[in-house]
Amino acid sequence: MSAISKILHWLIFLAFLGLVCTAIAANLLFSKEAIMSTFGFSLPAIGVEIPPADQLFVARIERRLTWAIHFWIGTVFFTFALFRFILFLRGKRLHRFLNLFTFTLIALIFASGLPLFLRIYVEIPAEVQQFARSAHYLLIWLFSLFVVLHIAWVLSLENGRKPGIISCMFQFRGNLLLLLAVVTLMRSPVVHAADWAKDPDYLRAVAYMEGKIGVIKGSKSIKNCPYAKCDEVADSVNRNVKMITVKTRNYPRMVAHFKKSVEKGNPLAAGKLAKFLIGRIDYRSEVPDPTLIRIGERDTGMRYDDYVKLARKSLALAAKHGDCYSMYKLAEFQRLGQLGFAKAPDVAETLYQRVVQRCDPKSFFVIMSRSRLKR
Structure with a gap:
């Protein structure tokens, strides 16, 4: 032509x-x-x-x-x-x-x-x-x-x-x-951050997390309650026993919606879910503490092995997209061989460097990552 x-x-x-x-x-x-x-x-x-x-x-x-x-x-x-x-x-x-x-x-x-x-x-x-x-x-x-x-x-x-x-x-x-x-x-x-923030499952999960929806109310009796709030309702039989209203968030529903959003590839949901789940996993012990296992199963509505796998998946996705918490925690797990990850010092060092390059210099994650790199 x-x-x-x-x-x-x-x-x-x-x-x-x-x-x-x-x-x-x-x-x-x-x-x-x-x-x-x-x-x-x-x-x-x-x-x-x-x-x-x-x-x-x-x-x-x-x-x-x-x-x-x-x-x-x-x-x-x-x-x-x-x-x-x-x-x-x-x-x-x-x-x-x-x-x-x-x-x-x-x-x-x-x-x-x-x-x-x-x-x-x-x-x-x-x-x-x-x-x-x-x-x-x-x-x-x-x-x-x-x-x-x-x-x-x-x-x-x-x-x-x-x-x-x-x-x-x-x-x-x-x-x-x-x-x-x-x-x-x-x-x-960067391009899809606004779109991920509008994901219906992500928005619903955040609403559950913040207690805007799905709050479960219950009553709890406390003997000789030291808090002023306990004076609101007193037991009619025993004046020393106070009844207070306890509000708990529906974490299983929250986890279910976060999980759906993570399966779509939403890094925002992955970051929040990873932080939530890791806070309920006894990854420092060789044998997980039974109390933490019960709390984790109660709060997630999942078996221990299943929500550990979900935590690993969420952590990897969020770290891949530059979430500072997830990059740092993944580096720690790779360095120490925790949460089912094999020890990989080279991978951990790369992740620490990414944290230093991408995150706020004054943040805890950057300070700790720099200390790890100096060793």
Whole structure:
């Protein structure tokens, strides 16, 4: 494919992109409804009152500029397509057919849009305007379908079939690497931090953790209670026995929602869940303390082995995404061989270095990580 053909191809693409952007702007950002909605607060602010019918007229004038830009970009689009059509008058039969089909479609789109632009300057019957508008919309959707099929064809050619004249301007490996890079960035915690914070399971788990929902209320009797709160309710039989209301959080529900969020890959949920679970695991002892096991099973609604596995999984996910607590604790476990991790001093050192590089220099985790690295 010649350099001129490649240039024309991308100029046509840029013009098409401009048409799409101006069409979206005219129908959404600068639509009649959007402009009229601004009159609701802007006109009273300056003490001006305009009837709705006149507001509609003004709105149409305002949005006219957007459609004018759309029309002139369309003119450029048609001109580039005409040049490319002339350039490909000779060639293989398939290429000539596709060239003719594409140009005919673009020419019809331009022709159907022309009356819609000229109606301000030339008197055009309403029936002609309506027909042109309907044809314009139909042809636009047809051309959009053609663009999608064109892209699919290019990808198909670059996926191992015989390269054609269109695919010559692409290098699939380079495009694939670029696509992978974009996907990687989109999946990074920086990009998706706001999205993860909106995860329904994460939000519900945090609500359970903070006691905003699912609080379980109960009564507890305390003999000779030293707290002023115990004076609120006294036992009618024995005045020395006080009854107080005890509120406990529904941790099993919280863990269940955090677990669902972690399974989706949510690093925010992983960080909070890891910290919660590790606080209930006797990882320093060779034989876990039975009391801690009971507390852990009560608070998680899971067997000990299961919530230890969940803690390891959550810790690894949160550490991978830069959570300072998780990186430091994982480094400690790798250094000491705790929580089922094998001793790996090199891995621990790398994690300590990440903590020092990424976390607040004044934080406990950085101070401790530096002390570990000095040894």
